[in-house]
Amino acid sequence: MDLVRNLLGSTIGKKLLMAATGLVLIAFVTGHLVGNLQVFENPDRINGYAHFLQSLGPALWAVRVFLLACAAIHIWAGTVLALEDRKARGDEPYAVHKWIDAAVSSRYMRWTGFVVLAFILYHIAQFTVGAAQPATFKENIGHYTMTSDYRVMGLTVVRAGTEVLDVRSMVILGFRRRVVALFYMVAVGLLSLHLLHGADSLFQTLGVRSHRWERGLKAVVAVFCAAYFLGNLAIPCAALLGYLH
Amino acid sequence: MTSKTFNVILRVWRQAGPGREGRFVEYPARGVNPDMSFLEMLDVVNDEIAARGEEPIAFSHDCREGICGTCSLVINGKPHGPNHGVASCQTYMRSFKDGDRIVVEPFRARPFPVIKDLVTDRSAFDAIQQAGGFITARTGSAPEANSVPVPKEVAELAMDAAQCIGCGACVAACKNASAMLFVAAKVSHLGLLPQGQPERDRRVLAMVATMDGLGFGGCTNQYECSAACPKLISHDFIARMNRDYAKALFHSAFRPAAAGGAGA
Numbered sequence: 001m002d003l004v005r006n007l008l009g010s011t012i013g014k015k016l017l018m019a020a021t022g023l024v025l026i027a028f029v030t031g032h033l034v035g036n037l038q039v040f041e042n043p044d045r046i047n048g049y050a051h052f053l054q055s056l057g058p059a060l061w062a063v064r065v066f067l068l069a070c071a072a073i074h075i076w077a078g079t080v081l082a083l084e085d086r087k088a089r090g091d092e093p094y095a096v097h098k099w100i101d102a103a104v105s106s107r108y109m110r111w112t113g114f115v116v117l118a119f120i121l122y123h124i125a126q127f128t129v130g131a132a133q134p135a136t137f138k139e140n141i142g143h144y145t146m147t148s149d150y151r152v153m154g155l156t157v158v159r160a161g162t163e164v165l166d167v168r169s170m171v172i173l174g175f176r177r178r179v180v181a182l183f184y185m186v187a188v189g190l191l192s193l194h195l196l197h198g199a200d201s202l203f204q205t206l207g208v209r210s211h212r213w214e215r216g217l218k219a220v221v222a223v224f225c226a227a228y229f230l231g232n233l234a235i236p237c238a239a240l241l242g243y244l245h
Numbered sequence: 246m247t248s249k250t251f252n253v254i255l256r257v258w259r260q261a262g263p264g265r266e267g268r269f270v271e272y273p274a275r276g277v278n279p280d281m282s283f284l285e286m287l288d289v290v291n292d293e294i295a296a297r298g299e300e301p302i303a304f305s306h307d308c309r310e311g312i313c314g315t316c317s318l319v320i321n322g323k324p325h326g327p328n329h330g331v332a333s334c335q336t337y338m339r340s341f342k343d344g345d346r347i348v349v350e351p352f353r354a355r356p357f358p359v360i361k362d363l364v365t366d367r368s369a370f371d372a373i374q375q376a377g378g379f380i381t382a383r384t385g386s387a388p389e390a391n392s393v394p395v396p397k398e399v400a401e402l403a404m405d406a407a408q409c410i411g412c413g414a415c416v417a418a419c420k421n422a423s424a425m426l427f428v429a430a431k432v433s434h435l436g437l438l439p440q441g442q443p444e445r446d447r448r449v450l451a452m453v454a455t456m457d458g459l460g461f462g463g464c465t466n467q468y469e470c471s472a473a474c475p476k477l478i479s480h481d482f483i484a485r486m487n488r489d490y491a492k493a494l495f496h497s498a499f500r501p502a503a504a505g506g507a508g509a
Contacts, residue, residue: 015464
């Protein structure tokens with residue numbers, strides 16, 4: 001079919017896929033951060049939240065598969081485009097190269113992308129699978145008993161007294177390791193830098209950007225990235241400095 | 246008018262022919278008049294080179310008034326030199342100072358092979374243009390001027406896109422050697438006007454396919470192209486082309502087939 005052939009084959013098609021999957025992933029990391037910030041509240045919150053997500057079963061897996069597919073398409077399109085771009089430049093480099101206008105964040109998308117990929121793999125290994133730092137993995141530490149109900153949109157989804165996995169302790173103990181906490185801080189910094197170009201750039205690729213709201217869009221993206229960075233920084237920082245226990 | 250002359254050193258890419266090994270050669274340019282254009286300065290240097298019996302530096306030029314798109318130099322790492330919104334021919338020596346060392350290179354991109362020295366083959370742009378940069382209209386007597394009304398703001402926007410002189414600075418400036426700004430300008434110029442509507446989808450699909458096929462890279466939205474453009478074509482046209490392309494893809498995927506009657 002022409003649609004699929006053009007989406008996968010043309011430069012603009014692949015960019016459209018990158019933009020669409022990027023948008024999905026931005027929505028996910030934002031929701032993920034907002035959910036995780038519950039770690040600063042009563043332990044019932046984050047542990048109830050985690051138990052609720054785990055209890056979704058097939059729905060949870062559907063979302064996971066969808067997100068993994070988006071990440072795979074994003075990485076595939078980015079890699080193919082990068083190889084094509086390098087080839088297009090030719091064998092003879094410029095003796096002098098000056099950036100004229102390109103945003104700093106846009107110049108390192110591939111490198112920030114690689115670090116983010118490494119971070120995601122470690123993050124999943126640490127908190128989802130338990131392959132990294134197994135001693136503090138949620139299934140290997142004591143359970144937590146809910147002291148109050150956990151509600152989602154007014155519905156009680158986890159009742160008080162339920163034994164749940166102690167996600168909060170896993171996070172705090174995990175980040176007590178200085179190297180891990182520092183890696184997280186650097187990685188979320190680079191992820192925020194990646195988004196600083198990506199979240200702005202996707203509007204151009206999807207064809208919904210023009211000079212009329214260029215500055216407004218840039219400002220919104222910059223505020224979003226700063227907030228995202230600070231929110232993400234707060235969790236390992238607080239664990240490392242002993243504010244969370 | 247300043248008339249105090251000065252000296253600069255040129256470091257110029259010399260290459261005997263296509264596919265041949267090239268190298269940089271230094272030439273002193275003495276007694277440079279600040280009101281000379283960069284190309285006039287090269288003419289003077291070439292006179293001296295020719296007088297010595299050597300091969301003059303080959304470079305592309307034609308109108309020398311910034312409207313033909315023939316000149317194509319990368320001067321100190323920027324296509325068309327240090328100024329904003331001018332071609333190499335309208336870059337004047339007053340933009341440089343005594344003792345400057347100026348590196349002059351050809352536009353670099355795989356689809357723009359070097360023919361000789363600073364001259365590159367940009368016929369890839371012609372191929373893209375021929376793939377869809379036209380409208381199909383009847384020939385014959387000129388139509389009545391106001392038979393197809395065009396709103397003023399649409400006409401102006403189309404003319405902004407039509408300013409593209411096809412020099413290739415956008416490709417030269419892009420780290421991906423992407424031709425998106427050129428193609429976007431051509432697609433938008435016709436796509437904005439009523440005369441361009443019948444072939445709008447076909448045009449964007451064909452021109453982008455040709456652009457990709459010729460080996461130009463993709464767009465990473467860094468906007469080096471519009472910053473280097475001598476005609477200041479806006480990268481807003483790239484967003485517009487992306488939108489047009491996406492629309493054309495969906496139109497072509499979901500277009501109902503005609504039943505097929507007379508002429509089918």
